[in-house]
Amino acid sequence: MSKRRGLMIVLSSPSGAGKTTLTRKLLAEHDDMQMSISATTRKPRTGETPGKDYNFISTGEFESLLADNAFLEYAKVFDNYYGTPAAPVQDALDQGKDIIFDIDWQGAQQLTQAAADDLVKIFILPPSKVELERRLKSRAQDSDETIAKRMSKSESEISHWAEYDYVIVNDDLGQSMDLIRAIVAAERAKRKRQLWLGPFVNNLVQGR
Numbered sequence: 001m002s003k004r005r006g007l008m009i010v011l012s013s014p015s016g017a018g019k020t021t022l023t024r025k026l027l028a029e030h031d032d033m034q035m036s037i038s039a040t041t042r043k044p045r046t047g048e049t050p051g052k053d054y055n056f057i058s059t060g061e062f063e064s065l066l067a068d069n070a071f072l073e074y075a076k077v078f079d080n081y082y083g084t085p086a087a088p089v090q091d092a093l094d095q096g097k098d099i100i101f102d103i104d105w106q107g108a109q110q111l112t113q114a115a116a117d118d119l120v121k122i123f124i125l126p127p128s129k130v131e132l133e134r135r136l137k138s139r140a141q142d143s144d145e146t147i148a149k150r151m152s153k154s155e156s157e158i159s160h161w162a163e164y165d166y167v168i169v170n171d172d173l174g175q176s177m178d179l180i181r182a183i184v185a186a187e188r189a190k191r192k193r194q195l196w197l198g199p200f201v202n203n204l205v206q207g208r
């Protein structure tokens with residue numbers, strides 16, 4: 001029996017709130033966690049690696065995967081499709097691994113329908129609008145037009161904050177990481193996720 005049931009950890013935020021940095025740090029600290037690699041029809045940004053950041057595919061390929069029910073959830077964001085392939089998620093959970101999803105509120109809502117028991121939903125907020133814009137500009141990956149588009153989209157993304165279990169205002173990276181570590185530890189310790197507890201308690205009362 002697997003020692004515990006894997007968690008599905010959803011991290012959502014407006015672009016530029018620091019989610020990618022937090023996700024990378026979390027993965028680096030936990031061998032038993034893996035990232036869900038989404039498929040997208042958007043073009044790779046400078047510095048992005050196909051197969052690591054995303055699987056970059058054409059709209060035709062996306063639609064054919066969609067028709068095959070290959071996605072656990074999907075959404076259209078900024079005129080492009082984004083979707084979570086179902087098979088790797090199942091594999092990770094079967095192995096007792098946690099899986100992290102960097103998906104938007106639309107994906108979080110769909111996963112809530114599909115797998116509420118395994119889900120832990122965390123929303124990351126920037127400390128202010130000014131800081132959000134500064135972070136978007138400083139990463140120098142997007143054109144001014146794209147940055148303006150992301151800023152105007154951030155308001156509608158933020159409006160979904162109350163659909164999440166946990167909300168972190170990412171002002172200080174160290175403090176945000178401490179909070180995420182605490183959330184993961186507490187969620188892992190939940191009784192329903194400790195599959196070994198039943199047999200353990202049986203042995204305990206029988207003095208074995």
Ligand code: 5GP
Pocket residue numbers: 012013014015038039042073074075077082083084102103104105106107108
């Ligand atoms: P970006 O283009 O900046 O990488 O991502 C844009 C938005 O799409 C982000 O809010 C990100 O969380 C979301 N996103 C990325 N992959 C997926 C996915 O597979 N499903 C959904 N629903 N959203 C995704």
